[in-house]
Amino acid sequence: MKNRVLCFGEVLWDAFGDEKKAGGAPMNVARHLVQQHVDVKFASRVGMDASGDELVDFLKNNGLYSPMIQRDNTLPTCEVTVELDEKSQATYIIPQPVSWDNIQLDNNLKDGAKDASIVVFGSLACREKTTHDTLLNLLDETDAIKIFDVNLRHPHYTLATIETLAARASVIKMNEEEADLLIGGGSGDLKTKITEFRNKYHTKTICVTRGENGAMIWHDYEFFEHPGFCVEVEDTVGAGDAFLATFIAGLIANNPIPKILLNACAIGAYVTSRRGANPVYNRDEIGRIKKS
Numbered sequence: 001m002k003n004r005v006l007c008f009g010e011v012l013w014d015a016f017g018d019e020k021k022a023g024g025a026p027m028n029v030a031r032h033l034v035q036q037h038v039d040v041k042f043a044s045r046v047g048m049d050a051s052g053d054e055l056v057d058f059l060k061n062n063g064l065y066s067p068m069i070q071r072d073n074t075l076p077t078c079e080v081t082v083e084l085d086e087k088s089q090a091t092y093i094i095p096q097p098v099s100w101d102n103i104q105l106d107n108n109l110k111d112g113a114k115d116a117s118i119v120v121f122g123s124l125a126c127r128e129k130t131t132h133d134t135l136l137n138l139l140d141e142t143d144a145i146k147i148f149d150v151n152l153r154h155p156h157y158t159l160a161t162i163e164t165l166a167a168r169a170s171v172i173k174m175n176e177e178e179a180d181l182l183i184g185g186g187s188g189d190l191k192t193k194i195t196e197f198r199n200k201y202h203t204k205t206i207c208v209t210r211g212e213n214g215a216m217i218w219h220d221y222e223f224f225e226h227p228g229f230c231v232e233v234e235d236t237v238g239a240g241d242a243f244l245a246t247f248i249a250g251l252i253a254n255n256p257i258p259k260i261l262l263n264a265c266a267i268g269a270y271v272t273s274r275r276g277a278n279p280v281y282n283r284d285e286i287g288r289i290k291k292s
Contacts, residue, residue, distance in 0.1 A: 003252050004039045005030075006116035006144070008135060009125035010100040011044040011055055011069075012078035014092075014237070014277070021276050022058045023080065024100075025122050025151045028238050028277045030064055032245030032267075035281050038252060041112055043068035045131075047099040051077035067108040072099040082237065090237050092153055094124075101128035105137050113142040118248060122151040126161050139168050145251075149244055150174035152181065166201045173207040173244050194218045207247060209240055214265050219257050226261045229269040229289050238277025243268040266290045 009026035026042065033040040042064040046052035048071050055077060059065040078098035083091050103109075103125070113119060119142060126132040139146055148169035150162065162182060166172055174182065176190070183193040194206050198218060206218040214228030243264045250260030266289045271279060 002117045004116050005033055005118045006041050006112050007120045008043045009122050012080050014080050014082045016082050023277055025241050028241035029120055029245045031278045032242050034063055036249040038249050041066055043109055045070040045072055045099045045103045047077035048073050049077055068112050072102055075099045075102055084235055100125055101131055103131040103134050105134040113138040116144045118145045120147045122149040123157045124153050127156045145170050147171040150178045152178050171205040172203050175209045179208045191223055209243055217257055217261055224257045224261055226265045228265050229292055231269045231273040233272045234275050236272050239268045239271045242271040
């Protein structure tokens with residue numbers, strides 16, 4: 001097994017007031033995979049502008065630059081406004097269209113997809129037809145494990161797009177609010193809803209993160225749960241990305257699902273205790289969280 005991961009989708013600047021940090025869910029997942037010593041490549045598109053130059057430099061410094069980072073002569077690099085509420089929950093104001101709405105299918109992308117054992121993608125980058133069609137073509141050309149990180153950002157998705165991506169995925173990861181929206185927020189517990197979702201899309205594995213309440217995984221007709229860890233929350237940006245990256249690293253290592261779930265919840269909790277989506281791992285602190 002090649003054990004290479006390809007993360008496909010948006011890269012951007014998250015602006016927290018006067019401060020800005022490089023972000024985008026697939027890029028965040030890739031950065032966490034780098035910290036977990038996984039062979040990962042990243043595919044996206046940035047503008048031919050100063051912000052794009054800065055992102056290219058950032059990706060180079062973090063080992064994520066390759067010919068799969070395209071440049072756009074017309075559309076700008078994306079800069080997102082992040083607002084945190086009193087519970088440190090983030091909301092995002094995302095401009096449209098931007099450079100990653102225009103990811104082109106080329107030989108670099110085709111080769112990257114064929115060389116991957118896992119392809120990670122989300123819904124946000126599929127809001128415009130060009131990137132949407134590029135992703136579907138890549139997924140059709142690879143036999144890699146396809147992981148769909150739902151990552152809904154209102155109003156930048158349609159149910160039809162979600163259904164199209166879900167039907168191609170062997171693993172789907174979402175948070176509890178997204179599960180309620182996609183599976184239904186009516187009667188029935190989460191296990192019942194996940195079972196209904198699986199019956200519709202025939203997905204092998206479904207991960208639902210539940211914030212401070214941990215996460216639930218359905219895998220090969222069995223449910224696994226972890227109650228989560230109690231930490232002092234700085235912000236929640238990137239916690240789901242850290243969870244997913246840790247889940248992927250565990251799959252590659254052939255770890256049992258309970259161990260994967262423990263590690264993913266611990267690193268997700270660690271990220272919420274730090275500012276921003278990609279804090280440098282403090283292995284001692286992560287170990288302490290696991291024992292708490």
